[in-house]
Amino acid sequence: MGIVFTRLFSSVFGNREARILVLGLDNAGKTTILYRLQMGEVVSTIPSGFPAPDSLIFFLPFAIGFNVETVQYNNIKFQVWDLGAFAYWLLAFNWQEDELKGAVVLVYANKQDLPGALDDAAITESLELHKIKSRQWAIFKTSAIKGEGLFEGLDWLSNALKSKSS
Numbered sequence: 175m176g177i178v179f180t181r182l183f184s185s186v187f188g189n190r191e192a193r194i195l196v197l198g199l200d201n202a203g204k205t206t207i208l209y210r211l212q213m214g215e216v217v218s219t220i221p222s223g224f225p226a227p228d229s230l231i232f233f234l235p236f237a238i239g240f241n242v243e244t245v246q247y248n249n250i251k252f253q254v255w256d257l258g259a260f261a262y263w264l265l266a267f268n269w270q271e272d273e274l275k276g277a278v279v280l281v282y283a284n285k286q287d288l289p290g291a292l293d294d295a296a297i298t299e300s301l302e303l304h305k306i307k308s309r310q311w312a313i314f315k316t317s318a319i320k321g322e323g324l325f326e327g328l329d330w331l332s333n334a335l336k337s338k339s340s
């Protein structure tokens with residue numbers, strides 16, 4: 175189980191800053207997706223000033239042995255946090271957590287090119303997405319290998335964030 179915690183500075187979001195929390199099983203394709211989105215070279219680094227102190231307290235018990243990567247592409251700067259098994263705990267119990275208040279949820283259902291890939295209904299059930307009442311969410315079927323569905327998901331995310339703030 176992996177978790178990716180990112181901060182995004184991007185014209186995609188109208189020059190606003192958005193923090194993005196990305197969750198994914200081991201081997202789900204998170205790193206492949208980052209490369210597919212052409213974020214450029216992945217460089218291991220220690221981030222400064224992030225997460226905010228309240229977030230740090232929230233994450234500290236789970237942050238032992240985590241990896242941090244910074245990915246840069248033009249004016250986009252991702253800080254990528256891999257915090258291990260915390261992701262499942264967050265998914266299973268904490269959709270309503272204050273830290274995530276106001277967040278929108280984008281699900282990349284990756285590896286759709288493989289036989290047996292889950293459909294929307296199965297994904298909704300397994301991630302208990304139907305329990306999410308207070309935020310926008312959407313599932314996008316993707317193949318990071320083929321480069322399918324990724325930007326459609328980002329477009330949705332961009333619009334969801336814009337409509338939330340307007």
Ligand SMILES: Nc1nc2c(ncn2[C@@H]2O[C@H](COP(=O)(O)OP(=O)(O)OP(=O)(O)O)[C@@H](O)[C@H]2O)c(=O)[nH]1
Binds near residue numbers: 319
């Ligand atoms: N067939 C197929 N394979 C994929 C796809 N996306 C990723 N993979 C493969 O799945 C494997 C794992 O991909 P990663 O991007 O390393 O997965 P990850 O989520 O970063 O994995 P961890 O960092 O270990 O949690 C690699 O061999 C990828 O080539 C996809 O859409 N289709």
Ligand SMILES: [Mg+2]
Binds near residue numbers: 204205206
């Ligand atoms: Mg990875």
